[in-house]
Amino acid sequence: MTFFKKIAGLTGALMALLPAASASARAGIPTPSASREAASEAVGTGEEDDGALFDATAAAALKQRNGQPWIAQELGPHAAAAATPQEMPSHTMRNAVREATYAVKDGDTLRAIAYRYLMSPAAVAVVNSLPFDGQRDPPLKPGQVLTLPILSGAPIGFKEGEQLTSGPGILAMKTDESNWGRPEMVQLLRTTFREMNKRWPQKHPVLIGSLSKPGGGRLGHHKSHRSGQDADIGYLTNSANRDRWGKPTVDEIDWQRMWFVVDTLERSGQLAAIFMAPQLQKKLYQYAAAHGESEARLEHLFQYGPKGSHGDTLIRYASGHRDHFHVRFITARDMGGKDS
Numbered sequence: 001m002t003f004f005k006k007i008a009g010l011t012g013a014l015m016a017l018l019p020a021a022s023a024s025a026r027a028g029i030p031t032p033s034a035s036r037e038a039a040s041e042a043v044g045t046g047e048e049d050d051g052a053l054f055d056a057t058a059a060a061a062l063k064q065r066n067g068q069p070w071i072a073q074e075l076g077p078h079a080a081a082a083a084t085p086q087e088m089p090s091h092t093m094r095n096a097v098r099e100a101t102y103a104v105k106d107g108d109t110l111r112a113i114a115y116r117y118l119m120s121p122a123a124v125a126v127v128n129s130l131p132f133d134g135q136r137d138p139p140l141k142p143g144q145v146l147t148l149p150i151l152s153g154a155p156i157g158f159k160e161g162e163q164l165t166s167g168p169g170i171l172a173m174k175t176d177e178s179n180w181g182r183p184e185m186v187q188l189l190r191t192t193f194r195e196m197n198k199r200w201p202q203k204h205p206v207l208i209g210s211l212s213k214p215g216g217g218r219l220g221h222h223k224s225h226r227s228g229q230d231a232d233i234g235y236l237t238n239s240a241n242r243d244r245w246g247k248p249t250v251d252e253i254d255w256q257r258m259w260f261v262v263d264t265l266e267r268s269g270q271l272a273a274i275f276m277a278p279q280l281q282k283k284l285y286q287y288a289a290a291h292g293e294s295e296a297r298l299e300h301l302f303q304y305g306p307k308g309s310h311g312d313t314l315i316r317y318a319s320g321h322r323d324h325f326h327v328r329f330i331t332a333r334d335m336g337g338k339d340s
Helices: 003-015 034-039 110-116 121-127 183-199 255-267 278-290 295-301 332-337
Strands: 097-103 145-151 170-172 206-208 230-234 271-275 324-329
Touching (some): 183 255, 255 278
């Protein structure tokens, strides 16, 4: 069975877990400087830094399939995407996936390894035939060699997509054809925010901005958003009405709903990264801890917490995310920038 068929089979099972979810999420990148943290306060200025890859230290732990050290490579040639009337418009597509091997170290978990390399736990589990239901990580042994599907660059294009429009719990802010994504991602977002709306119907719906153009390709100032696997989501606040992102204060943000959303999406196993401002990470960490979430899980999720900053996490810092947070999915159709 191919990798793509195996992960596609897992997607449906993971989707069924969403309404029952209740706990945690996280993403990691190397510790930024104080100046970079201050820069995250800037809203809408310049290009969002949402295309970051894992750092050189993490890359040093990888090997190529032939056993040689991992060496960053330029992306391969573009391949034209065939289209039918039922598919997205024909766009140039790029396969950005390479396979690497990684030797498990003492203390490693499936989620920590996946998030370190901006990959979803579900993808790593399936390619290594590991049992994974989105909840408890399977046991790993030091020295165990895993195959990792690595995005060595930004994938481009997708052949099958779905438009995310306003609905229960969702106010879609984009009407310029930049609200298309791969079906699994769109369905996961709809399911999550429909459940949120059932629990807190008196609060404003989530404001969702850019996803991707139909079929993908470069989208405005974004470094990512080119393959239907990224979504910009406004911070949830306590107000009943909200129709623009703005820059909500810590006191204005509805931490209960924020934690529900992050926890639910993370438990699907299909998230590779969340980009969020450091000061908001810290507050969300504190909220989750105060409401019973274990420190062990939170340390896997948040780059910034009460003990400072560290990597190998789901929720990461990237500039330009003080007025919204960015969610990156890796599902069956996201792998390599192509549908398989």
